[in-house]
């Protein structure tokens with residue numbers, strides 16, 4: 001199996017798109033586009049994202065007390081996804097945001113925000129599996145999600 005066929009198989013799995021935001025280490029809030037978001041546990045409420053070992057954003061998760069937010073993008077936010085998809089472009093200046101319950105920056109206009117405290121970081125090959133415990137959330141049920149499929153953005157189709 002070569003990596004191109006591995007990637008093309010993974011691209012068949014449609015996902016939503018999130019931007020993971022964090023307070024930053026002194027230089028202001030940061031965000032990184034992440035589609036590898038997954039629910040893990042209901043009790044306690046846990047979710048995960050997988051982050052490339054090489055991303056500059058990884059240092060946000062070195063502190064065991066780290067806090068971060070998972071912003072679930074709405075269907076009209078593909079440009080926001082591109083803005084935080086690097087390389088080395090994590091800066092949230094110029095992007096409307098407020099501050100969540102645990103002091104974490106949260107993007108405006110998203111479908112949902114999950115405000116998390118770091119629960120665990122696991123080895124995941126060339127990525128790290130970052131598990132967050134959800135301490136607060138906001139949902140806008142009027143927003144439909146941005147969908148990522150076959151390496152491009154889509155809107156949801158009709159309901160079955």
Ligand SMILES: Cc1cc2nc3c(=O)[nH]c(=O)nc-3n(C[C@H](O)[C@H](O)[C@H](O)COP(=O)(O)O)c2cc1C
Pocket residue numbers: 017032033034035036037050051052054055056057081082084085086087088089148
């Ligand atoms: C739709 C989409 C989904 C992405 N999902 C992930 C992901 O789950 N994990 C990850 O580490 N990078 C993901 N990326 C790539 C990062 O956003 C990108 O590599 C990073 O912002 C580039 O920063 P760097 O200079 O730190 O590598 C995704 C990019 C896009 C456009």
